[in-house]
Amino acid sequence: MLLTGYPVVKGTFEDPTLRLAADEISALCRKRFQRAGSWSVVFEKDGALPSFEVRFKESVLTVAGPDAVEILYGVYDFAEKILGYFFYEPGRDLLNGSGDVEISEGVVIPARKVPFKVRGFIQEYPFNEDSPLLADWMAKNKLNFLNVWMKYYDGLDARGREAFRIRGVEIQSGHHNFDYWIPAQKYYKEHPEFFAEVNGTRIKPEKDENALLLGKQLCTTNKELRKEIVKNMVEYIGKNPELKSVGLTPNDGFGWCECEECSKFYDKSKHGELYSLSSHVYIADRIYHNMVQDVAGQLAQYRPDLDLYFCAYINYCRPSEGFKLTPNLTVMMAPYWRCINHRIDEKCPINSRYAADIKAWCDCKEGGKVVIYEYFMGVNFYLSLPQIFHRTIFQECAYYESIGVDGIATQFHPPHWSVYGLNFIAMAKALRGEKEEEAVPQMMKALFGDDAAEAEAFYEHMRHITTSAGPCHVTYPYALFSRTELGPYAKAVELAEALKAKAPLCKLRRELRIWTEYLYRYKALFDAFHAGCAGIPEIDHLLSWIHSHRDTHVFVHNRFDVYFEAWRTAIRKGKEYLHFNLDWEDDYIRQHRNFLNGK
């Protein structure tokens, strides 16, 4: 049948999510058809369905689902698959086509089993005026989880919280939070014993210039400290009753307590390994997991309904012996500095080890959840360098599903959406069980129309830049630029230029062109610097070129300021410039010179 106008939505809705679904389908159809039609829409709750299902019969479109959020997802999926929308970027819905739409009678979009319960983002910046657009985009792409720093959640007002809740996005207020639960300003004076002992004295955690508490931890075996944390958690959740979970995650970095009691929980002679950047420190899994289990047990006495999130990372990335992921525990496992040239399940000196850790977490599940903490944008200091992952994500999700992973959340930033947005959309689709063979061509078609094949070739070339660096690649600039030639970057500019020439008004194509020029300029500067022909003035020049593109979605500008300042500092101090001037990190980069090349 031919739909020739927008429908009437039947029913009145108490539930704000259903009310939103009704408003959305009306608005999306009005935009597509521009005039009234002769069909109607009804919503139907059906607890037996595994997900939404869309049916059309006798001029009635039924969007059915087990709950209101799935019905809302059904509305958005109908808009994408039938009306021609593509929800590409927060605040920017694309609509290809206008006017009449052909629809067949019967099941239009069948229900399907959703392979991953947890699908989302890790937000490492404060909520801002664009956060409502993020909530909107997440619902449109069926993402349901947002992990944020607690200090940022504190800054989100009731309306902002409601915007996410109505759209089915659970906010997990957690991230690195030892210092949130036990702030030094409040506790140090009366309880210096709560803080880690290092070289015989209790440290006082003070933020360094980057506002991180790198390597400054608590005396985690102290019983009073644990009680105090639980008390603070119960109080916090009392003040924020909408939250379904709390987190218990060390401050970033290393540095566990060395007091007599804590020392019983690790063996200083047993170090971590190169793949997880922990060969310079001892393994700290037992000391952390002992605390997690105790706190989870105490918390359950007050609030058995709450989930406790903790993380697996660097020198505590594996479950300690005998550890069980019981029903109220969720681990966020971060394959930090993973290799992006290999899939997580491929034979690779880094990823194979992370895959084994992830498998170990899945194997110790007894009702708890395993969520992968990903970096589908490199890491924060990869600076918009290429990570072409929109196909790889589907393949990795198939593997994760087979071993029982419960979800994935990735770090992201809206200001670099033109570089990594495709990865985020692909992740969202893969986590809902969509298949690469159908989803990727649909995405390319929606974004590039008749030039989809050419766009695929462009992305293939960008992927080739990272794979040509060596068998393995880890996402920091030195690993890419020290192992690639300038030629492929020049070719990237040519390909982006050709794509742009065919549709000069397309925002994405214009920004891909700027992106490739940036890569070319940065690589040329890197080479000139290492040849002794460039220094601080040339770095300043590139930085101001980057900042002249603030109206694009290519750069997270403040990261460039911080990173390039580290480069200048290295030059001023006459230090070998490798990354961010952290000695321990630079040591890994030196080891990677052989390791990433398979030596």
Ligand SMILES: [Zn+2]
């Ligand atoms: Zn201690």
Ligand SMILES: [Zn+2]
């Ligand atoms: Zn590899």
